[in-house]
Amino acid sequence: MNFTRVGAVIMRQLYLYRGSPQRILPMFAWVAIDILLWGFITRYLNQVSHSGFNFVPALLGAVLLWDFLTRIMQGVTMAFFEDVWSRNFLNFFASPLRTSEYLTGLVLIGVTTSLLGLASMLVLAWAAFGLSFLSFGLALAPFLLVLFLSGIALGIFGAGVVLRLGPASEWLIWPIPSVVSPFVGVFYPITVLPSWMQLISRALPPSYVFEGMRAVVSGKPAPWDQLAIGAGLSVAYVFLACVFFASVYRYAIRTGLIARYSAETVA
Amino acid sequence: MTASPPILSAQNLCKSFGALKAVDGVSFEVGAGEIVGLLGRNGAGKTTTINMILGVLAPSAGRIEIDGMDLRTQRTPALTRTNFAAVYAPLPGNLTVEQNLTVFGMLYDVKDLKARIEQLLAEFDLSRFRGSKAGVLSSGEQTRLSLAKAMINRPRLLLLDEPTASIDPSTARDVRASIEAYVKATQGGVLWTSHNMYEVEEVCNRVLFLSHGKVLLQGDPKQLPGEHGAASLDDLFVQVAHEALHDAPHEAAAAGAAP
Numbered sequence: 001m002n003f004t005r006v007g008a009v010i011m012r013q014l015y016l017y018r019g020s021p022q023r024i025l026p027m028f029a030w031v032a033i034d035i036l037l038w039g040f041i042t043r044y045l046n047q048v049s050h051s052g053f054n055f056v057p058a059l060l061g062a063v064l065l066w067d068f069l070t071r072i073m074q075g076v077t078m079a080f081f082e083d084v085w086s087r088n089f090l091n092f093f094a095s096p097l098r099t100s101e102y103l104t105g106l107v108l109i110g111v112t113t114s115l116l117g118l119a120s121m122l123v124l125a126w127a128a129f130g131l132s133f134l135s136f137g138l139a140l141a142p143f144l145l146v147l148f149l150s151g152i153a154l155g156i157f158g159a160g161v162v163l164r165l166g167p168a169s170e171w172l173i174w175p176i177p178s179v180v181s182p183f184v185g186v187f188y189p190i191t192v193l194p195s196w197m198q199l200i201s202r203a204l205p206p207s208y209v210f211e212g213m214r215a216v217v218s219g220k221p222a223p224w225d226q227l228a229i230g231a232g233l234s235v236a237y238v239f240l241a242c243v244f245f246a247s248v249y250r251y252a253i254r255t256g257l258i259a260r261y262s263a264e265t266v267a
Numbered sequence: 268m269t270a271s272p273p274i275l276s277a278q279n280l281c282k283s284f285g286a287l288k289a290v291d292g293v294s295f296e297v298g299a300g301e302i303v304g305l306l307g308r309n310g311a312g313k314t315t316t317i318n319m320i321l322g323v324l325a326p327s328a329g330r331i332e333i334d335g336m337d338l339r340t341q342r343t344p345a346l347t348r349t350n351f352a353a354v355y356a357p358l359p360g361n362l363t364v365e366q367n368l369t370v371f372g373m374l375y376d377v378k379d380l381k382a383r384i385e386q387l388l389a390e391f392d393l394s395r396f397r398g399s400k401a402g403v404l405s406s407g408e409q410t411r412l413s414l415a416k417a418m419i420n421r422p423r424l425l426l427l428d429e430p431t432a433s434i435d436p437s438t439a440r441d442v443r444a445s446i447e448a449y450v451k452a453t454q455g456g457v458l459w460t461s462h463n464m465y466e467v468e469e470v471c472n473r474v475l476f477l478s479h480g481k482v483l484l485q486g487d488p489k490q491l492p493g494e495h496g497a498a499s500l501d502d503l504f505v506q507v508a509h510e511a512l513h514d515a516p517h518e519a520a521a522a523g524a525a526p
Contacts, residue, residue, distance in 0.1 A: 008373035012359070015366045019400075086359040091416075094321035094356075095374045096346045254325045256284070259318040 001104065005097050009105025013079050017113075027113050031067050031121045038063040039129040057217045059187060060131050062210060064121050066186045069147040069154075069206060070177040071117045075110030076155025077162075077173055084167050089258050099249050103242060106159065107152050114151070139216075142227050143209050149234035150205045154180075156241035160248045163257070185210050205234035271299045272335060274424050274456035275320065280329035282315050282480075289315045290326075291480035297424065297456035302446070304467040304488060305460045307477035308508045313460045316477070317353075317426050320458070322346055334423045347375060352417040353428035357409060360402020364393055364412055367401055368419060375420035387415040390445065407438040414442060418449060425449070425457045431466060439463075443470050464501040474500075476507050483507055 017023050042055040049055070083089060092102065125131040133140055158173040165172070183197055184190075184206040190198055201207040208223075208230030216222050252258045273296035282290040290312045297303045305313045318324035320331055322342050331338040333345040358367045368387065372380040388394045391411040396404060401412055410430065417425060427446070431439035447470060450457055461467050467474060468488045476484040484491065484507065488500050497503035 002376060004373050004376050008370050011373060012362065012366075012370045015362050015370070019361070019363075082359075082361075086361060087357065088359050090321075090323060090353075090356040091358060091371070092374070094323050094346070094349075094351060095371070096343045096376070097374055098343060253323060256315075256318065256324045258323045259314075 001098070001101055002096075005095075005101045006105045006108070009079075009092075009097070009102055010109050013082065013105075013109040016082060027071075027117050028120045031071065031117050032124055034063055034067055035060070035121055035124045036128065039125065039131075043129065054217075056129055056131050058214065060125060060129060061133070061213060061217065062186050064125055064131075064133075065143070065147055065209065065213065066177070066181065066206075067121060068114065068118050068144065069151040071114035072110055072148060072151025073154040073158065073177060075113040076106050076152060077110075077158045077170075078113075079106045079109045080155075080159040080162065081170060084162060084170070093258050099246055100242075103156060103159075103245060107155070110152070110155055111148070139222060142224075142231065143213060146205050146209050146227065146230045146234050149231070149238050153234065153237035153241040156238070156245050160241070160245040163245070163252060164248045180204065180206070183207070189214060203233070205230040205237065208233075273298050273332075274301075274334055275458065276330075276332040277316070277320065278330045278332075280316065280319060280331065281327045282312075282319060282324065283327045288480050290319070293329075293477070293480065293482055295475055295482065295485070297458055299456060300450055300454040301473065302450055302457040302459055302471050304471035304474035305458055305477060306464075306467065306474055306504060311477040312480040313477055314353075314355075314428060315480075317351070317428050317458065317460065320424075320426060321349070321351055347420065348423040349426065350375070350417045350420055350422040350424075351426035351428070352410075352413040352430050353426075354410075354430075354432050355428070356413075358401050358412060358416055360400060363398050363400055364388070364404070365397040367412065368415060371416045372419050377420050383419060387419060391415045407434040410434050410438070410442065414445065421453060421455075423453075423455050425455055427457060427459045429460055429462065431461065431463065439466065446470070464499070464504055468500045476504075478507065 038060050039056075042059045045055040045059070083092060122133060126134075154176055158176060162169050162173060183193070183200045184204050185193070185201060186206075190201040190207055190211060193201060208226045212223050212227050212230075249258075275297040277296070278294050280290050280293040281288070293312070293316060295303070305316065307313050315324065319326050320333070320338070322338055322345070334348045336345040336348075338345045358371075362370065365384065365388070368384045369380065372383060377383050388397055391414060393408070393411055393415060396408060396412075401409060404412065410433075414430065417427070425446070430446070431442055434442070443466060446457060446459075449455065459467070459471060471488050474485065474488045474491065475482050484495070484503075486494065492498065492500050492503045495503055495506070497506055
């Protein structure tokens with residue numbers, strides 16, 4: 001792997017961010033709106049509920065973690081879409097750039113932008129609603145790692161789908177987190193799901209994160225064994241997503257898709 | 268043909284899309300210091316051939332070597348020695364001229380990149396546009412930027428797909444002069460497609476006529492018309508295109524007679 005070429009992919013994105021406030025604003029604006037909305041919902045639920053259950057860490061914490069995964073996925077796919085929108089594939093892939101270097105660049109820029117978003121979410125959740133993840137300390141790291149890897153896997157998979165089906169298929173990619181969210185139990189235990197949905201939940205790494213977080217919030221020890229399963233699955237999905245992207249790339253080279261990738265008619 | 272090893276060697280290249288044979292057994296070489304014109308009607312297989320040489324389209328059969336390196340097995344080092352400019356591959360319009368050259372310089376791992384960029388900005392008269400977004404440049408300025416990007420890694424093999432299309436005659440003349448000077452200075456090789464036969468005659472040392480994915484004719488662009496009873500290269504192009512379009516058996520015979 002040549003890190004100068006990886007740097008070129010990152011630099012291309014950084015130049016876009018530098019010259020474009022409209023690209024920077026969404027990194028913070030949407031997460032802030034989510035935190036405010038759910039923060040006030042949880043505050044209201046705390047007021048009207050007499051169960052003594054604290055909704056702030058359970059719901060607002062879940063929103064924060066789910067947003068983190070979504071931002072990572074979108075960070076990777078947005079970086080990829082920039083090349084789609086500017087019809088840049090021919091210039092990039094007719095250069096010495098390898099697909100592994102290209103994907104590494106996309107992932108690094110996606111991780112950087114989502115970490116900035118996460119930091120702003122943490123500050124806002126703490127300042128406005130008193131939700132602090134600092135009390136979890138390093139124990140939070142494995143939870144974030146699983147979400148982080150899951151977001152990367154979804155981002156690479158989404159990029160592969162768009163490369164294969166053409167620019168118009170980006171509309172299939174944006175809703176992926178929403179499609180996944182009912183299965184992973186962001187706001188409720190997966191035991192409330194029908195058994196067929198629970199089967200799917202067990203195959204999705206974020207399920208283990210949200211189940212684990214609920215256990216921790218309710219004062220139980222973190223289920224490390226379950227989290228290890230989630231981590232293993234997420235590593236496997238990152239690998240499979242890379243294999244998928246590489247196979248789509250080979251297909252694109254075989255059929256001439258890369259060279260003609262400028263219109264919806266490429267499919 | 269020069270005595271030194273070829274910079275580009277394409278052997279028996281074939282590319283099929285289903286039943287359509289876009290390129291059918293094309294073989295040719297580009298030597299050091301040589302500018303070779305790839306001519307033919309739209310759809311003759313020129314861009315398909317160039318895409319295969321750029322590694323963005325896998326040949327159905329055949330072999331491509333760039334500077335002695337097999338493109339299939341040594342893709343990265345082979346493409347490090349190659350670059351291209353094409354009207355259908357504009358550089359990202361949302362990056363400035365300088366940012367584009369920086370990104371592509373890094374992609375090609377160019378040493379002393381800042382100095383190289385300054386050199387190219389001056390050479391292609393782009394210094395005053397260094398901070399301008401590529402998307403707002405005129406056609407001629409974008410062409411000059413594409414050429415600057417194409418030369419940023421001092422490629423051994425330069426592929427130019429209609430580099431002077433849509434630019435004015437004065438800019439086209441400057442572009443031709445830049446490329447000729449580059450070839451003279453570096454002894455690199457150029458594969459050049461164009462529909463401007465005057466330009467081809469002026470710039471190219473040798474031309475290949477493609478039709479239906481096959482090489483019909485090849486030779487010196489100044490001598491070829493006379494050898495085939497045409498008044499000019501332009502007339503020969505029309506003649507070959509007409510025969511290829513309306514007389515398939517004739518085309519096969521001509522292909523058999525190609526040197």
